[in-house]
Amino acid sequence: MKNKDVYAVKTLSSREYFAPGHRACAGCGEVLALRLIHKALGRDVVVASATGCMEIVSSPFPFTSWEVPWIHVAFENAAAVAGGIEAGLKVLQRKGKIEKKKIFVVAMAGDGGTADIGLQALSGALERGHNFLFICYDNEAYMNTGVQRSSSTPFGASTMTSPVGSIRSGQQTWKKNMVAIAAAHGIPYIATASPSYPMDLMEKVGKAAKTEGPAYIHVLSVCPPGWGIPSDKTIKFGRLAVETGFFPLYEIEEGKYRITVNVEKLLPLDKYLKPQARFSHLPQELVEQVSRRVCSDWKVLKRKAEKAKEVKEMDSSPGGRGVR
Numbered sequence: 001m002k003n004k005d006v007y008a009v010k011t012l013s014s015r016e017y018f019a020p021g022h023r024a025c026a027g028c029g030e031v032l033a034l035r036l037i038h039k040a041l042g043r044d045v046v047v048a049s050a051t052g053c054m055e056i057v058s059s060p061f062p063f064t065s066w067e068v069p070w071i072h073v074a075f076e077n078a079a080a081v082a083g084g085i086e087a088g089l090k091v092l093q094r095k096g097k098i099e100k101k102k103i104f105v106v107a108m109a110g111d112g113g114t115a116d117i118g119l120q121a122l123s124g125a126l127e128r129g130h131n132f133l134f135i136c137y138d139n140e141a142y143m144n145t146g147v148q149r150s151s152s153t154p155f156g157a158s159t160m161t162s163p164v165g166s167i168r169s170g171q172q173t174w175k176k177n178m179v180a181i182a183a184a185h186g187i188p189y190i191a192t193a194s195p196s197y198p199m200d201l202m203e204k205v206g207k208a209a210k211t212e213g214p215a216y217i218h219v220l221s222v223c224p225p226g227w228g229i230p231s232d233k234t235i236k237f238g239r240l241a242v243e244t245g246f247f248p249l250y251e252i253e254e255g256k257y258r259i260t261v262n263v264e265k266l267l268p269l270d271k272y273l274k275p276q277a278r279f280s281h282l283p284q285e286l287v288e289q290v291s292r293r294v295c296s297d298w299k300v301l302k303r304k305a306e307k308a309k310e311v312k313e314m315d316s317s318p319g320g321r322g323v324r
């Protein structure tokens with residue numbers, strides 16, 4: 001496996017924009033991703049944050065962990081508020097009321113706030129073409145209210161509202177493909193990312209920040225209490241998700257797919273599923289069923305990436321579209 005580290009550790013800012021002392025659980029993958037993302041974005045940022053774990057842990061009145069302008073908004077409207085902030089900043093700059101410089105507008109939400117309750121506002125903001133970045137911190141359930149299923153919860157996972165019983169065995173639906181939904185809006189930059197691959201994550205955030213128009217990043221955020229894993233295994237499970245093909249790391253730039261962390265041969269899915277309490281009830285035949293779907297999705301993704309590579313090569317060849 002090869003990960004092209006464009007961000008080198010030695011070039012990283014030591015400045016933190018998310019202060020310690022917050023109340024995230026031990027081993028929270030989401031808060032790690034958030035720290036890295038804000039290191040990559042720097043100081044000139046305004047964040048609109050939907051209700052969810054990251055809001056709860058960072059802002060118990062009268063304290064805050066945020067060292068950049070941050071506004072807590074409702075579940076439904078994080079993307080709409082970000083769109084309004086972006087439009088407002090543009091006007092203030094045009095009228096000379098604030099300095100003319102790039103200010104990144106970021107909307108963030110958990111998987112519930114993205115794929116379920118905030119989806120309408122997100123779709124609207126992507127379609128209107130606001131210059132902003134939407135980040136989904138996907139811990140695969142409504143975690144801060146006690147692990148209820150969302151439409152991003154994987155098939156078979158046990159949650160409070162998709163329990164394991166004599167009739168049903170965990171979540172009955174397949175994880176909603178938010179990346180495909182974002183891609184259907186034809187926006188210029190989309191990526192999946194994981195804090196287990198910090199340089200890959202930060203490179204994508206850097207690209208998204210430079211994008212003119214909407215960008216969407218879907219971050220797999222390992223949740224030790226919700227997934228039933230030890231809190232010191234967050235990084236390991238984030239890596240296993242990628243190495244088994246369960247959560248591939250890729251980007252879609254101007255409609256072209258690129259796998260950013262390639263996996264030569266996928267690891268068996270049991271290695272990822274079986275040690276997690278939320279999947280431990282799954283009988284072997286269901287693990288195999290999930291595994292078949294994961295392999296088939298991986299093949300489809302690889303084909304899309306190969307096709308994009310071929311088009312790129314054709315465009316840059318003599319007589320190709322790129323040299324006209």
Ligand SMILES: Cc1ncc(C[n+]2csc(CCOP(=O)(O)OP(=O)(O)O)c2C)c(N)n1
Pocket residue numbers: 051052053054075076109110111112113114117139141142143144145150
């Ligand atoms: C409209 C609305 N419905 C329900 C709630 C209750 N609620 C608060 S946080 C939350 C779960 C959030 O899940 P997610 O967006 O995945 O974020 P996480 O807590 O996992 O970070 C729910 C259901 C609410 N605040 N507003």
